[in-house]
Amino acid sequence: MPHAETPAEASGVRPLNILIAGAGIGGLAAAVGLRQQGHHVTLFEKSRLNKEIGAAMFIAPNCCGILHHWGIDPVENGSVELHGMNMHDAAGNLRNSLDTREAYKHVPHTWEMMHRAHVHNALKQKALSPEGPGAPASLHVHSEILSADPTNATITTADGRVHQGDLIIGADGVHSKIRNSIPGCTQQPFDSGKNAFRSLIPMSKIAADPVASSILKDADHYFQLWAGPDRSVVMYPCASNTQMNVALVHPSPRTDRPHDAADHWQRPASKAEMLEVARDFDPRVLAVLELADEAELKRWTLLDLEKVPRFTHERLVLVGDAAHPFLPYQGQGGAQAIEDGASIAAVLPAGTRPSDLPSRLEIYEAQRYHRAHRIQDMTRHMGKDYVPGAQPPNYHEFMEYNINHDEWIASREALRRKKEEAVEAEEGGKRRINGAEVIAAAA
Numbered sequence: 001m002p003h004a005e006t007p008a009e010a011s012g013v014r015p016l017n018i019l020i021a022g023a024g025i026g027g028l029a030a031a032v033g034l035r036q037q038g039h040h041v042t043l044f045e046k047s048r049l050n051k052e053i054g055a056a057m058f059i060a061p062n063c064c065g066i067l068h069h070w071g072i073d074p075v076e077n078g079s080v081e082l083h084g085m086n087m088h089d090a091a092g093n094l095r096n097s098l099d100t101r102e103a104y105k106h107v108p109h110t111w112e113m114m115h116r117a118h119v120h121n122a123l124k125q126k127a128l129s130p131e132g133p134g135a136p137a138s139l140h141v142h143s144e145i146l147s148a149d150p151t152n153a154t155i156t157t158a159d160g161r162v163h164q165g166d167l168i169i170g171a172d173g174v175h176s177k178i179r180n181s182i183p184g185c186t187q188q189p190f191d192s193g194k195n196a197f198r199s200l201i202p203m204s205k206i207a208a209d210p211v212a213s214s215i216l217k218d219a220d221h222y223f224q225l226w227a228g229p230d231r232s233v234v235m236y237p238c239a240s241n242t243q244m245n246v247a248l249v250h251p252s253p254r255t256d257r258p259h260d261a262a263d264h265w266q267r268p269a270s271k272a273e274m275l276e277v278a279r280d281f282d283p284r285v286l287a288v289l290e291l292a293d294e295a296e297l298k299r300w301t302l303l304d305l306e307k308v309p310r311f312t313h314e315r316l317v318l319v320g321d322a323a324h325p326f327l328p329y330q331g332q333g334g335a336q337a338i339e340d341g342a343s344i345a346a347v348l349p350a351g352t353r354p355s356d357l358p359s360r361l362e363i364y365e366a367q368r369y370h371r372a373h374r375i376q377d378m379t380r381h382m383g384k385d386y387v388p389g390a391q392p393p394n395y396h397e398f399m400e401y402n403i404n405h406d407e408w409i410a411s412r413e414a415l416r417r418k419k420e421e422a423v424e425a426e427e428g429g430k431r432r433i434n435g436a437e438v439i440a441a442a443a
Contacts (some may be wrong), residue, residue: 003365015039015135015353019155019165021145021178022256023049026320026337027171028123031137032070033345033408035127037354041137042165043127044157046144046172055198056245056334057083057119058331058440059112061104063292066342068109069128069408076206077122078240079112083221090228092282103396105181107404113223115200118332150179152318156418166354166429168316169344174303184309192304194383197248197274199292206244211287219244226285230385233278233285246288247328250277252301269299302327304380311369312361317344324372329383331401336372337421339407343367346411363418367411375402 016039020027031041059067059074067074075081087096098109126136127388132425144158153165170178174189206212215235223236231250238245271294278289305325311318319340326333347360347367377399 002111010167013353015343015350016166016348016352016354017164018042018167018169019153019163020137020169020171021173021176021335022046022147022173022322023124023139023141024121024171024173024321024337025120025334026322026340027169027336028120028127029066030171030319030343030344032072032123032342033341034134034348035134035137037345037348037352038134039348040135041127042163043137043139044143044145044155044163045141047138047141049139049141055116055200055247056243057114057116057334059114060331062165062407063335064109064112064316065406067122067340069342071132072126074110074112074114074120074122078118078238079114079240080237080241081221082111082113082223082236085223086218086225088224088226088282089210090226090231090281090301092226092284102422104399104403105227105318108406111403113236113238113245115243115245116334118239134356140213141331142171145177148316150181150314153315154418167348167357170318171320172321172322174305174321174325175312176318178309178316179318181316182308182313182318183309187306187308188228189303189305189325191252192298192302192383193252194249194302194327195252196250196328197269197277197292197297198300199246199297200239200243200311201246201288201291203242203244206288209291210289211284212291213386214400215284215288226281227386228280232278233281233289235288240362244288245294248274248278248289249302249328255309263436267299269297270294271297271440307373310365312365315357317361317364319344323368324367324376326376327379327383330375330379330402331378331396332375335402336375339405340368340372342408343411346416349412349415360415363411363441365416367407367414371405371407378402 006020017430018034018039018041020041021044027043031043031259035041050332059079084100088094109150125133128139130136133317146156146158148155148168150168153168155163155168170176172178179185192364206216219237226233234246234247249326271292275289276285303325304327308323320337324336326336344364347363352360381393
């Protein structure tokens with residue numbers, strides 16, 4: 001089926017030619033939004049994209065609304081709606097419980113929990129499908145980008161080819177090469193001090209275990225946390241409630257290995273070592289961890305990055321982890337990458353010309369730089385080790401700022417204001433010129 005004609009095509013305005021480095025969640029989100037605005041999008045992905053890495057992720061309300069705008073229903077893609085959060089100490093004593101549906105009933109979208117691969121696949125389908133608004137994006141896999149030229153909007157791939165566009169989007173992750181093309185972006189990712197074991201465990205296995213199954217009475221649609229002084233375990237359901245996402249965050253020195261710098265997501269892990277790290281936790285938690293399939297168990301280094309000076313330069317813009325990698329303590333990393341994609345699409349509507357790009361990227365910078373870094377700082381604060389007697393962070397205040405927001409609407413509104421200001425400035429200039437001419441004639 002041919003794609004639906006977009007306003008840009010109908011008006012005869014040439015669509016922008018946009019080159020995206022990276023086809024992870026941030027790159028695909030940008031591709032979906034920009035394709036639906038009528039632009040021509042080409043994605044370059046270093047891997048063969050055989051399998052999206054990771055386990056599960058939050059689709060918080062600030063992200064859920066954007067997906068719905070693009071025609072993606074999380075529930076149809078296996079999400080489980082979050083109903084609440086239970087916080088325990090390491091021994092299993094319940095310290096706090098929050099009914100999220102009641103606490104955030106004023107927020108217009110639901111809070112979902114999804115398998116990361118299901119999010120990735122849904123975005124990829126929307127970006128590449130011949131159906132829907134705009135021309136399908138093109139995807140080049142096993143296509144590593146060696147360099148980018150922000151002045152001319154060109155990228156050079158490992159096969160020696162040079163690709164010309166109107167705009168480059170750097171969505172190539174925490175180890176971004178595109179980021180190096182922005183002056184002053186010399187920051188390198190560093191170990192935050194924590195690693196995480198992560199696994200997906202079938203609910204059927206948990207239900208069949210006499211000790212682990214007791215977790216399930218509190219797990220229905222709930223995020224659960226067990227927190228010790230310097231380590232924590234989180235669990236929540238995903239994949240239409242057939243899988244339990246499990247992560248054990250702990251100090252890096254316990255499980256670091258030589259040559260750990262590369263492939264920080266996908267390192268194989270030892271179940272015996274994981275159980276040793278978690279030995280002081282609630283027996284129910286240990287019983288669940290014991291059910292992890294060691295062949296699928298991974299150890300993830302939690303990387304951080306100092307604040308970069310800018311997200312944009314000339315005809316280049318950064319999104320997702322290339323701009324602001326997130327620690328996992330608020331479940332906002334994927335959501336902020338999707339917000340980035342929504343924002344850049346919102347400020348480049350149908351009819352945008354290459355000459356408009358400098359002013360439009362200024363709007364993106366203003367919309368995203370402060371918000372992303374504020375949530376990033378909140379996340380670091382949430383991940384600090386527990387200190388007895390210390391004042392706990394205001395979790396509700398953080399959540400309200402994070403989730404009661406729609407970046408698609410906010411960025412469109414920012415663009416509208418910018419256009420109005422430009423019109424007012426032009427009209428004011430004309431009035432001054434006319435006034436000067438009248439005065440000159442009278443003289």
